[in-house]
Amino acid sequence: MSTSTVSNPESATSSINGNRTPWxxxxxxxxxxxxxxxxxxxxxxxxxxxxxxxxxxxxxxxxxxxxxxxxxxxxxxxxxxxxxxxxxxxxxxxxxxxxxxxxxxxxxxxxxxxxxxxxxxxxxxxxxxxxxxxxNYHRFSDVNFVLNNRYVVMDVLAKGSFGQVCRAIRKHDHTIVAVKTVTPATLGGTFTTTSVGPGGLEALRNEIQILSTTDHPCIIKMVDSSSDVTTSKMFLALELANGGDLQQRLHDVGYLSEPVSRFVFVQLVSAIKYCHGRSPPIVHRDLNPANILLVNADEFARVKIAAKSSATESRFMLKMNASTYNSD
Missing domain, CATH: 2.60.200.20 (Tumour Suppressor Smad4)
Structure with missing residues:
Protein backbone atom coordinates (compact mmCIF):
# COMPACT_ATOMS: atom_id res chain seq x y z
CA MET A 1 0.00 0.00 0.00
CA SER A 2 1.48 3.33 -1.01
CA THR A 3 1.20 6.49 1.02
CA SER A 4 -1.19 9.27 0.04
CA THR A 5 -0.17 11.60 -2.74
CA VAL A 6 -3.05 14.08 -2.45
CA SER A 7 -1.61 17.53 -3.16
CA ASN A 8 -4.64 19.51 -1.98
CA PRO A 9 -6.68 17.45 0.50
CA GLU A 10 -9.38 20.12 0.87
CA SER A 11 -10.19 20.08 -2.83
CA ALA A 12 -10.09 16.27 -2.83
CA THR A 13 -12.88 15.98 -0.24
CA SER A 14 -15.95 14.07 -1.37
CA SER A 15 -18.80 16.14 -2.78
CA ILE A 16 -21.66 16.59 -0.30
CA ASN A 17 -24.83 18.10 -1.77
CA GLY A 18 -22.74 20.06 -4.26
CA ASN A 19 -20.28 21.26 -1.63
CA ARG A 20 -16.81 19.75 -1.87
CA THR A 21 -15.82 20.28 1.75
CA PRO A 22 -18.05 19.28 4.71
CA TRP A 23 -18.30 21.93 7.40
CA ASN A 136 -13.93 20.60 9.92
CA TYR A 137 -12.05 23.83 10.57
CA HIS A 138 -10.75 22.86 14.00
CA ARG A 139 -6.96 22.80 14.02
CA PHE A 140 -5.03 20.58 16.41
CA SER A 141 -2.18 22.80 17.61
CA ASP A 142 1.51 22.09 17.05
CA VAL A 143 1.14 19.09 14.75
CA ASN A 144 2.12 18.34 11.18
CA PHE A 145 0.59 20.93 8.81
CA VAL A 146 -0.34 18.21 6.32
CA LEU A 147 -2.10 16.28 9.11
CA ASN A 148 -4.44 19.20 9.79
CA ASN A 149 -5.19 19.53 6.07
CA ARG A 150 -5.96 15.86 5.51
CA TYR A 151 -7.55 14.98 8.86
CA VAL A 152 -9.72 16.39 11.63
CA VAL A 153 -8.25 15.26 14.94
CA MET A 154 -11.01 14.03 17.26
CA ASP A 155 -9.24 13.21 20.52
CA VAL A 156 -6.07 11.74 22.01
CA LEU A 157 -6.16 7.97 22.54
CA ALA A 158 -2.77 7.57 24.20
CA LYS A 159 0.17 9.73 25.10
CA GLY A 160 3.69 8.78 26.15
CA SER A 161 7.11 10.28 26.68
CA PHE A 162 7.95 10.36 22.98
CA GLY A 163 4.69 10.55 21.05
CA GLN A 164 0.93 10.30 21.03
CA VAL A 165 -1.85 8.52 19.17
CA CYS A 166 -5.07 10.31 18.22
CA ARG A 167 -8.36 9.40 16.61
CA ALA A 168 -8.99 11.39 13.46
CA ILE A 169 -11.43 11.65 10.57
CA ARG A 170 -9.87 11.33 7.14
CA LYS A 171 -11.45 14.16 5.16
CA HIS A 172 -11.59 12.68 1.69
CA ASP A 173 -13.66 9.61 2.66
CA HIS A 174 -14.76 10.37 6.27
CA THR A 175 -13.10 7.21 7.64
CA ILE A 176 -12.02 7.23 11.30
CA VAL A 177 -8.37 6.26 11.74
CA ALA A 178 -5.65 6.23 14.39
CA VAL A 179 -2.88 8.79 13.86
CA LYS A 180 0.53 8.45 15.47
CA THR A 181 2.49 11.72 15.70
CA VAL A 182 6.10 12.43 16.68
CA THR A 183 8.38 15.48 16.74
CA PRO A 184 12.20 15.45 16.74
CA ALA A 185 13.84 16.28 20.07
CA THR A 186 16.17 18.75 18.35
CA LEU A 187 13.26 21.16 17.92
CA GLY A 188 12.69 21.68 21.64
CA GLY A 189 9.73 23.84 22.61
CA THR A 190 6.39 22.88 24.15
CA PHE A 191 4.73 20.83 21.46
CA THR A 192 1.58 18.89 22.19
CA THR A 193 3.20 16.18 20.11
CA THR A 194 6.14 15.14 22.21
CA SER A 195 9.60 14.64 20.81
CA VAL A 196 11.93 11.76 19.97
CA GLY A 197 15.59 11.48 19.14
CA PRO A 198 17.11 10.45 15.81
CA GLY A 199 16.75 6.77 16.72
CA GLY A 200 13.02 7.18 17.28
CA LEU A 201 12.54 8.96 13.98
CA GLU A 202 14.47 6.24 12.21
CA ALA A 203 12.25 3.65 13.89
CA LEU A 204 9.15 5.45 12.61
CA ARG A 205 10.59 5.63 9.10
CA ASN A 206 11.25 1.89 9.37
CA GLU A 207 7.66 1.33 10.47
CA ILE A 208 6.36 3.35 7.52
CA GLN A 209 8.55 1.46 5.07
CA ILE A 210 7.40 -1.94 6.36
CA LEU A 211 3.70 -1.24 6.84
CA SER A 212 3.47 0.35 3.39
CA THR A 213 4.22 -3.07 1.89
CA THR A 214 2.28 -5.40 4.22
CA ASP A 215 -1.24 -6.56 3.46
CA HIS A 216 -2.73 -9.10 5.86
CA PRO A 217 -6.16 -9.07 7.58
CA CYS A 218 -4.53 -9.60 10.99
CA ILE A 219 -1.89 -6.85 10.75
CA ILE A 220 -2.74 -3.18 11.29
CA LYS A 221 -2.76 -1.42 7.93
CA MET A 222 -1.13 1.92 7.23
CA VAL A 223 -3.36 4.30 5.29
CA ASP A 224 -1.20 7.42 5.11
CA SER A 225 2.02 9.06 6.30
CA SER A 226 3.81 12.36 5.99
CA SER A 227 6.86 14.28 7.17
CA ASP A 228 6.85 18.08 7.44
CA VAL A 229 9.96 19.12 5.52
CA THR A 230 10.34 22.37 7.47
CA THR A 231 10.05 20.94 10.99
CA SER A 232 10.46 17.17 10.46
CA LYS A 233 7.24 16.57 12.39
CA MET A 234 5.95 13.19 11.26
CA PHE A 235 2.65 11.35 11.41
CA LEU A 236 1.50 7.87 10.53
CA ALA A 237 -2.21 7.10 9.95
CA LEU A 238 -3.34 3.55 10.70
CA GLU A 239 -6.63 1.70 10.56
CA LEU A 240 -8.45 1.98 13.87
CA ALA A 241 -9.10 -1.10 16.03
CA ASN A 242 -11.92 -0.14 18.41
CA GLY A 243 -11.92 -3.20 20.68
CA GLY A 244 -8.88 -2.36 22.80
CA ASP A 245 -6.00 -4.81 23.19
CA LEU A 246 -5.80 -8.42 24.27
CA GLN A 247 -4.11 -7.50 27.55
CA GLN A 248 -7.09 -5.36 28.58
CA ARG A 249 -9.52 -8.06 27.42
CA LEU A 250 -7.74 -10.64 29.60
CA HIS A 251 -7.88 -8.22 32.52
CA ASP A 252 -11.61 -7.68 32.00
CA VAL A 253 -12.71 -11.31 31.52
CA GLY A 254 -10.03 -13.16 33.51
CA TYR A 255 -9.31 -15.75 30.84
CA LEU A 256 -10.31 -16.70 27.31
CA SER A 257 -12.36 -19.79 26.64
CA GLU A 258 -10.72 -22.56 24.62
CA PRO A 259 -12.71 -21.78 21.42
CA VAL A 260 -11.82 -18.07 21.66
CA SER A 261 -8.16 -18.88 22.39
CA ARG A 262 -8.01 -21.09 19.30
CA PHE A 263 -9.66 -18.37 17.24
CA VAL A 264 -7.07 -15.80 18.37
CA PHE A 265 -4.12 -18.16 18.03
CA VAL A 266 -4.98 -19.20 14.47
CA GLN A 267 -5.06 -15.54 13.42
CA LEU A 268 -1.72 -14.80 15.09
CA VAL A 269 -0.06 -17.81 13.45
CA SER A 270 -1.39 -16.72 10.07
CA ALA A 271 -0.02 -13.18 10.53
CA ILE A 272 3.40 -14.31 11.80
CA LYS A 273 3.69 -16.86 8.99
CA TYR A 274 2.99 -14.05 6.53
CA CYS A 275 5.69 -11.83 8.10
CA HIS A 276 8.29 -14.58 8.24
CA GLY A 277 7.56 -15.51 4.66
CA ARG A 278 8.48 -12.06 3.35
CA SER A 279 11.85 -11.43 1.72
CA PRO A 280 13.59 -10.30 3.81
CA PRO A 281 11.53 -11.65 6.71
CA ILE A 282 9.72 -9.26 9.05
CA VAL A 283 10.40 -10.05 12.70
CA HIS A 284 8.12 -8.49 15.28
CA ARG A 285 10.32 -9.15 18.35
CA ASP A 286 7.73 -7.97 20.87
CA LEU A 287 4.56 -9.99 20.33
CA ASN A 288 2.58 -9.77 23.56
CA PRO A 289 -1.08 -9.19 24.52
CA ALA A 290 -0.60 -5.39 24.67
CA ASN A 291 0.44 -5.40 20.99
CA ILE A 292 -2.52 -7.50 19.84
CA LEU A 293 -5.49 -5.25 19.09
CA LEU A 294 -9.13 -6.27 18.69
CA VAL A 295 -11.33 -4.77 15.98
CA ASN A 296 -14.41 -4.65 18.25
CA ALA A 297 -15.80 -5.77 21.61
CA ASP A 298 -17.23 -9.06 20.30
CA GLU A 299 -16.09 -12.26 21.98
CA PHE A 300 -14.82 -13.65 18.67
CA ALA A 301 -13.26 -10.42 17.44
CA ARG A 302 -10.66 -10.33 14.69
CA VAL A 303 -7.19 -9.50 16.00
CA LYS A 304 -4.72 -7.01 14.54
CA ILE A 305 -1.01 -7.14 15.35
CA ALA A 306 0.27 -3.66 16.15
CA ALA A 307 3.82 -2.34 16.01
CA LYS A 308 5.52 -0.99 19.12
CA SER A 309 9.14 -0.68 20.17
CA SER A 310 11.33 -0.65 23.23
CA ALA A 311 10.86 2.10 25.81
CA THR A 312 14.34 3.42 25.04
CA GLU A 313 12.95 4.99 21.87
CA SER A 314 9.17 5.27 22.13
CA ARG A 315 6.16 3.26 23.17
CA PHE A 316 4.70 4.02 19.76
CA MET A 317 7.67 3.23 17.58
CA LEU A 318 7.94 0.13 15.48
CA LYS A 319 9.31 -3.13 16.81
CA MET A 320 9.00 -4.92 13.48
CA ASN A 321 12.34 -4.91 11.70
CA ALA A 322 12.90 -6.13 8.15
CA SER A 323 15.98 -8.18 8.81
CA THR A 324 17.27 -11.69 9.00
CA TYR A 325 16.29 -13.71 12.06
CA ASN A 326 18.38 -13.12 15.16
CA SER A 327 18.42 -14.16 18.80
CA ASP A 328 16.62 -11.10 20.21
Whole structure:
Protein backbone atom coordinates (compact mmCIF):
# COMPACT_ATOMS: atom_id res chain seq x y z
CA MET A 1 0.00 0.00 0.00
CA SER A 2 1.48 3.33 -1.01
CA THR A 3 1.20 6.49 1.02
CA SER A 4 -1.19 9.27 0.04
CA THR A 5 -0.17 11.60 -2.74
CA VAL A 6 -3.05 14.08 -2.45
CA SER A 7 -1.61 17.53 -3.16
CA ASN A 8 -4.64 19.51 -1.98
CA PRO A 9 -6.68 17.45 0.50
CA GLU A 10 -9.38 20.12 0.87
CA SER A 11 -10.19 20.08 -2.83
CA ALA A 12 -10.09 16.27 -2.83
CA THR A 13 -12.88 15.98 -0.24
CA SER A 14 -15.95 14.07 -1.37
CA SER A 15 -18.80 16.14 -2.78
CA ILE A 16 -21.66 16.59 -0.30
CA ASN A 17 -24.83 18.10 -1.77
CA GLY A 18 -22.74 20.06 -4.26
CA ASN A 19 -20.28 21.26 -1.63
CA ARG A 20 -16.81 19.75 -1.87
CA THR A 21 -15.82 20.28 1.75
CA PRO A 22 -18.05 19.28 4.71
CA TRP A 23 -18.30 21.93 7.40
CA UNK A 24 -18.31 19.26 10.08
CA UNK A 25 -18.97 15.65 11.03
CA UNK A 26 -21.23 13.79 13.43
CA UNK A 27 -19.83 10.49 14.67
CA UNK A 28 -22.08 7.89 16.28
CA UNK A 29 -20.76 7.17 19.78
CA UNK A 30 -20.48 3.44 19.27
CA UNK A 31 -17.08 1.69 19.12
CA UNK A 32 -18.17 -0.20 16.00
CA UNK A 33 -18.71 3.01 14.05
CA UNK A 34 -15.79 3.74 11.72
CA UNK A 35 -17.17 6.46 9.44
CA UNK A 36 -18.36 9.97 10.26
CA UNK A 37 -21.54 11.55 8.88
CA UNK A 38 -20.38 14.42 6.68
CA UNK A 39 -22.33 17.65 7.15
CA UNK A 40 -22.52 19.52 3.85
CA UNK A 41 -23.95 22.82 2.74
CA UNK A 42 -27.56 22.68 1.52
CA UNK A 43 -29.73 25.17 -0.35
CA UNK A 44 -30.59 26.78 3.02
CA UNK A 45 -26.98 26.97 4.26
CA UNK A 46 -24.79 25.00 6.65
CA UNK A 47 -27.64 23.07 8.25
CA UNK A 48 -27.89 19.45 9.41
CA UNK A 49 -30.77 17.55 11.02
CA UNK A 50 -30.78 14.52 13.34
CA UNK A 51 -33.82 12.30 13.85
CA UNK A 52 -35.56 9.15 12.72
CA UNK A 53 -36.93 10.76 9.58
CA UNK A 54 -35.52 9.20 6.43
CA UNK A 55 -34.60 12.60 4.98
CA UNK A 56 -32.59 13.77 8.00
CA UNK A 57 -28.88 14.42 7.47
CA UNK A 58 -28.27 11.81 10.19
CA UNK A 59 -31.17 9.38 10.13
CA UNK A 60 -31.31 7.13 13.21
CA UNK A 61 -32.37 3.68 12.06
CA UNK A 62 -34.40 1.25 14.23
CA UNK A 63 -31.61 -1.32 14.00
CA UNK A 64 -29.21 0.99 15.87
CA UNK A 65 -31.13 1.44 19.14
CA UNK A 66 -33.71 -0.44 21.19
CA UNK A 67 -37.30 -0.05 20.04
CA UNK A 68 -38.40 1.79 23.20
CA UNK A 69 -35.78 4.49 22.61
CA UNK A 70 -36.34 4.62 18.85
CA UNK A 71 -40.03 5.43 19.37
CA UNK A 72 -39.07 8.44 21.54
CA UNK A 73 -36.82 9.93 18.86
CA UNK A 74 -38.64 12.57 16.85
CA UNK A 75 -38.62 12.61 13.07
CA UNK A 76 -36.53 15.78 13.20
CA UNK A 77 -35.20 15.70 16.73
CA UNK A 78 -32.64 18.52 16.56
CA UNK A 79 -30.95 20.81 14.07
CA UNK A 80 -27.33 21.95 13.81
CA UNK A 81 -26.32 25.10 11.96
CA UNK A 82 -22.97 26.69 11.24
CA UNK A 83 -23.04 30.47 10.84
CA UNK A 84 -21.83 31.70 7.46
CA UNK A 85 -20.60 34.89 9.16
CA UNK A 86 -18.57 33.89 12.22
CA UNK A 87 -18.30 30.10 11.75
CA UNK A 88 -19.90 29.30 15.12
CA UNK A 89 -22.11 26.21 15.40
CA UNK A 90 -25.43 26.08 17.25
CA UNK A 91 -28.01 23.39 17.95
CA UNK A 92 -31.80 23.70 18.25
CA UNK A 93 -33.86 21.13 20.16
CA UNK A 94 -36.94 20.36 18.06
CA UNK A 95 -38.29 17.57 20.29
CA UNK A 96 -40.22 17.68 23.56
CA UNK A 97 -38.52 14.38 24.41
CA UNK A 98 -35.27 16.26 24.95
CA UNK A 99 -31.87 16.89 23.39
CA UNK A 100 -28.78 16.96 25.59
CA UNK A 101 -25.40 18.57 24.87
CA UNK A 102 -22.53 17.36 27.05
CA UNK A 103 -25.11 16.08 29.53
CA UNK A 104 -27.09 19.33 29.77
CA UNK A 105 -30.66 19.52 28.50
CA UNK A 106 -31.50 22.00 25.73
CA UNK A 107 -35.02 23.30 26.31
CA UNK A 108 -37.68 22.75 23.64
CA UNK A 109 -37.17 25.05 20.64
CA UNK A 110 -34.19 26.69 22.35
CA UNK A 111 -30.75 27.21 20.81
CA UNK A 112 -27.32 26.76 22.37
CA UNK A 113 -23.76 26.79 20.96
CA UNK A 114 -21.76 23.61 20.53
CA UNK A 115 -18.04 23.20 19.96
CA UNK A 116 -15.64 20.73 18.43
CA UNK A 117 -15.98 17.55 20.51
CA UNK A 118 -19.45 18.29 21.94
CA UNK A 119 -21.61 15.20 22.58
CA UNK A 120 -25.25 15.33 21.41
CA UNK A 121 -27.59 12.78 23.05
CA UNK A 122 -31.22 12.20 22.10
CA UNK A 123 -34.00 11.83 24.72
CA UNK A 124 -31.76 11.68 27.81
CA UNK A 125 -28.19 12.27 28.95
CA UNK A 126 -26.10 9.18 28.35
CA UNK A 127 -28.50 7.89 25.71
CA UNK A 128 -27.15 5.20 23.34
CA UNK A 129 -28.49 7.43 20.54
CA UNK A 130 -25.68 9.95 20.82
CA UNK A 131 -23.21 11.60 18.47
CA UNK A 132 -20.09 13.72 18.79
CA UNK A 133 -19.73 16.83 16.66
CA UNK A 134 -16.38 17.61 15.01
CA UNK A 135 -15.73 20.91 13.26
CA ASN A 136 -13.93 20.60 9.92
CA TYR A 137 -12.05 23.83 10.57
CA HIS A 138 -10.75 22.86 14.00
CA ARG A 139 -6.96 22.80 14.02
CA PHE A 140 -5.03 20.58 16.41
CA SER A 141 -2.18 22.80 17.61
CA ASP A 142 1.51 22.09 17.05
CA VAL A 143 1.14 19.09 14.75
CA ASN A 144 2.12 18.34 11.18
CA PHE A 145 0.59 20.93 8.81
CA VAL A 146 -0.34 18.21 6.32
CA LEU A 147 -2.10 16.28 9.11
CA ASN A 148 -4.44 19.20 9.79
CA ASN A 149 -5.19 19.53 6.07
CA ARG A 150 -5.96 15.86 5.51
CA TYR A 151 -7.55 14.98 8.86
CA VAL A 152 -9.72 16.39 11.63
CA VAL A 153 -8.25 15.26 14.94
CA MET A 154 -11.01 14.03 17.26
CA ASP A 155 -9.24 13.21 20.52
CA VAL A 156 -6.07 11.74 22.01
CA LEU A 157 -6.16 7.97 22.54
CA ALA A 158 -2.77 7.57 24.20
CA LYS A 159 0.17 9.73 25.10
CA GLY A 160 3.69 8.78 26.15
CA SER A 161 7.11 10.28 26.68
CA PHE A 162 7.95 10.36 22.98
CA GLY A 163 4.69 10.55 21.05
CA GLN A 164 0.93 10.30 21.03
CA VAL A 165 -1.85 8.52 19.17
CA CYS A 166 -5.07 10.31 18.22
CA ARG A 167 -8.36 9.40 16.61
CA ALA A 168 -8.99 11.39 13.46
CA ILE A 169 -11.43 11.65 10.57
CA ARG A 170 -9.87 11.33 7.14
CA LYS A 171 -11.45 14.16 5.16
CA HIS A 172 -11.59 12.68 1.69
CA ASP A 173 -13.66 9.61 2.66
CA HIS A 174 -14.76 10.37 6.27
CA THR A 175 -13.10 7.21 7.64
CA ILE A 176 -12.02 7.23 11.30
CA VAL A 177 -8.37 6.26 11.74
CA ALA A 178 -5.65 6.23 14.39
CA VAL A 179 -2.88 8.79 13.86
CA LYS A 180 0.53 8.45 15.47
CA THR A 181 2.49 11.72 15.70
CA VAL A 182 6.10 12.43 16.68
CA THR A 183 8.38 15.48 16.74
CA PRO A 184 12.20 15.45 16.74
CA ALA A 185 13.84 16.28 20.07
CA THR A 186 16.17 18.75 18.35
CA LEU A 187 13.26 21.16 17.92
CA GLY A 188 12.69 21.68 21.64
CA GLY A 189 9.73 23.84 22.61
CA THR A 190 6.39 22.88 24.15
CA PHE A 191 4.73 20.83 21.46
CA THR A 192 1.58 18.89 22.19
CA THR A 193 3.20 16.18 20.11
CA THR A 194 6.14 15.14 22.21
CA SER A 195 9.60 14.64 20.81
CA VAL A 196 11.93 11.76 19.97
CA GLY A 197 15.59 11.48 19.14
CA PRO A 198 17.11 10.45 15.81
CA GLY A 199 16.75 6.77 16.72
CA GLY A 200 13.02 7.18 17.28
CA LEU A 201 12.54 8.96 13.98
CA GLU A 202 14.47 6.24 12.21
CA ALA A 203 12.25 3.65 13.89
CA LEU A 204 9.15 5.45 12.61
CA ARG A 205 10.59 5.63 9.10
CA ASN A 206 11.25 1.89 9.37
CA GLU A 207 7.66 1.33 10.47
CA ILE A 208 6.36 3.35 7.52
CA GLN A 209 8.55 1.46 5.07
CA ILE A 210 7.40 -1.94 6.36
CA LEU A 211 3.70 -1.24 6.84
CA SER A 212 3.47 0.35 3.39
CA THR A 213 4.22 -3.07 1.89
CA THR A 214 2.28 -5.40 4.22
CA ASP A 215 -1.24 -6.56 3.46
CA HIS A 216 -2.73 -9.10 5.86
CA PRO A 217 -6.16 -9.07 7.58
CA CYS A 218 -4.53 -9.60 10.99
CA ILE A 219 -1.89 -6.85 10.75
CA ILE A 220 -2.74 -3.18 11.29
CA LYS A 221 -2.76 -1.42 7.93
CA MET A 222 -1.13 1.92 7.23
CA VAL A 223 -3.36 4.30 5.29
CA ASP A 224 -1.20 7.42 5.11
CA SER A 225 2.02 9.06 6.30
CA SER A 226 3.81 12.36 5.99
CA SER A 227 6.86 14.28 7.17
CA ASP A 228 6.85 18.08 7.44
CA VAL A 229 9.96 19.12 5.52
CA THR A 230 10.34 22.37 7.47
CA THR A 231 10.05 20.94 10.99
CA SER A 232 10.46 17.17 10.46
CA LYS A 233 7.24 16.57 12.39
CA MET A 234 5.95 13.19 11.26
CA PHE A 235 2.65 11.35 11.41
CA LEU A 236 1.50 7.87 10.53
CA ALA A 237 -2.21 7.10 9.95
CA LEU A 238 -3.34 3.55 10.70
CA GLU A 239 -6.63 1.70 10.56
CA LEU A 240 -8.45 1.98 13.87
CA ALA A 241 -9.10 -1.10 16.03
CA ASN A 242 -11.92 -0.14 18.41
CA GLY A 243 -11.92 -3.20 20.68
CA GLY A 244 -8.88 -2.36 22.80
CA ASP A 245 -6.00 -4.81 23.19
CA LEU A 246 -5.80 -8.42 24.27
CA GLN A 247 -4.11 -7.50 27.55
CA GLN A 248 -7.09 -5.36 28.58
CA ARG A 249 -9.52 -8.06 27.42
CA LEU A 250 -7.74 -10.64 29.60
CA HIS A 251 -7.88 -8.22 32.52
CA ASP A 252 -11.61 -7.68 32.00
CA VAL A 253 -12.71 -11.31 31.52
CA GLY A 254 -10.03 -13.16 33.51
CA TYR A 255 -9.31 -15.75 30.84
CA LEU A 256 -10.31 -16.70 27.31
CA SER A 257 -12.36 -19.79 26.64
CA GLU A 258 -10.72 -22.56 24.62
CA PRO A 259 -12.71 -21.78 21.42
CA VAL A 260 -11.82 -18.07 21.66
CA SER A 261 -8.16 -18.88 22.39
CA ARG A 262 -8.01 -21.09 19.30
CA PHE A 263 -9.66 -18.37 17.24
CA VAL A 264 -7.07 -15.80 18.37
CA PHE A 265 -4.12 -18.16 18.03
CA VAL A 266 -4.98 -19.20 14.47
CA GLN A 267 -5.06 -15.54 13.42
CA LEU A 268 -1.72 -14.80 15.09
CA VAL A 269 -0.06 -17.81 13.45
CA SER A 270 -1.39 -16.72 10.07
CA ALA A 271 -0.02 -13.18 10.53
CA ILE A 272 3.40 -14.31 11.80
CA LYS A 273 3.69 -16.86 8.99
CA TYR A 274 2.99 -14.05 6.53
CA CYS A 275 5.69 -11.83 8.10
CA HIS A 276 8.29 -14.58 8.24
CA GLY A 277 7.56 -15.51 4.66
CA ARG A 278 8.48 -12.06 3.35
CA SER A 279 11.85 -11.43 1.72
CA PRO A 280 13.59 -10.30 3.81
CA PRO A 281 11.53 -11.65 6.71
CA ILE A 282 9.72 -9.26 9.05
CA VAL A 283 10.40 -10.05 12.70
CA HIS A 284 8.12 -8.49 15.28
CA ARG A 285 10.32 -9.15 18.35
CA ASP A 286 7.73 -7.97 20.87
CA LEU A 287 4.56 -9.99 20.33
CA ASN A 288 2.58 -9.77 23.56
CA PRO A 289 -1.08 -9.19 24.52
CA ALA A 290 -0.60 -5.39 24.67
CA ASN A 291 0.44 -5.40 20.99
CA ILE A 292 -2.52 -7.50 19.84
CA LEU A 293 -5.49 -5.25 19.09
CA LEU A 294 -9.13 -6.27 18.69
CA VAL A 295 -11.33 -4.77 15.98
CA ASN A 296 -14.41 -4.65 18.25
CA ALA A 297 -15.80 -5.77 21.61
CA ASP A 298 -17.23 -9.06 20.30
CA GLU A 299 -16.09 -12.26 21.98
CA PHE A 300 -14.82 -13.65 18.67
CA ALA A 301 -13.26 -10.42 17.44
CA ARG A 302 -10.66 -10.33 14.69
CA VAL A 303 -7.19 -9.50 16.00
CA LYS A 304 -4.72 -7.01 14.54
CA ILE A 305 -1.01 -7.14 15.35
CA ALA A 306 0.27 -3.66 16.15
CA ALA A 307 3.82 -2.34 16.01
CA LYS A 308 5.52 -0.99 19.12
CA SER A 309 9.14 -0.68 20.17
CA SER A 310 11.33 -0.65 23.23
CA ALA A 311 10.86 2.10 25.81
CA THR A 312 14.34 3.42 25.04
CA GLU A 313 12.95 4.99 21.87
CA SER A 314 9.17 5.27 22.13
CA ARG A 315 6.16 3.26 23.17
CA PHE A 316 4.70 4.02 19.76
CA MET A 317 7.67 3.23 17.58
CA LEU A 318 7.94 0.13 15.48
CA LYS A 319 9.31 -3.13 16.81
CA MET A 320 9.00 -4.92 13.48
CA ASN A 321 12.34 -4.91 11.70
CA ALA A 322 12.90 -6.13 8.15
CA SER A 323 15.98 -8.18 8.81
CA THR A 324 17.27 -11.69 9.00
CA TYR A 325 16.29 -13.71 12.06
CA ASN A 326 18.38 -13.12 15.16
CA SER A 327 18.42 -14.16 18.80
CA ASP A 328 16.62 -11.10 20.21
Missing amino acids: GWLVWNDPKWKVGFALGTTEIGNVATIGRGLFCTVSVQPTLVENALFERISRQHCTLEKSMEDGKVTIVNNSQNGTFVNGERVNYLRTRPINHGSVVALCYAGSPASFTFYD
